[in-house]
Amino acid sequence: MGExxxxNVVKEPLQSLMEGKNTISNLLNALFMNGTEGASKLVTALIGYHWFEGGAPDYKNLQITDCQIDTLTLRGFxxxxxxxxxxxxCADIQTTQTENQKWHFTIDTASAVIIFEGPNDPNRQDEI
Incomplete structure (x- = not known):
């Protein structure tokens, strides 16, 4: 199961998105800027995803490299x-690697929230 x-999103940026005055890229980049609640929640989800791989994970240079939304269904990635x-x-070892993930989201304009769902982790299939 994925993270x-x-x-919560202020309604004005969502309305601007629906009216074509804002882009999903601008909205997502604002939500996930360093120091925001979005960045904190995403890092917490990434920790959950990578936890079973061992070591103490740390995340740097988080970037949204592509995003799209279907404005009719309000679903995107x-x-x-x-x-x-x-x-x-304990072993005094540090590893570094570049990772990529695809996250899906659904916008609920009535509640002014965006629900994010990460990729399924094959190491955690027994939790379903």
Whole structure:
């Protein structure tokens, strides 16, 4: 099962998106800027995703590299790229690798939230 989280969104940017005055790229980049609740929730979800791989994970250079939305269904996706650093304290080893993920989202304009769902983790299929 994949990680998921919900973000509250101010209605004005959602309305601008529906009217074509804003892009999904601008909206998502604002939601996931460093220091925002969105960035914090995404990193927490990534920790959950990578937890079974071992080590203490840290995430850097998080970028949205592609995103699209269907304005009729209010469903879309975003591709993210990030640097995953793992520290294995007992062995004094650190590894670094670039990771990519595709996250799906659904916008609920009535509640002014966006629901994000990450990729399924094959290591966690027994939790379903």
């Amino acid at each position: 998921s989280f919900i973000l 975003m591709h993210i790229t990030y640097l995953l650093e793992r520290t294995f304290g």
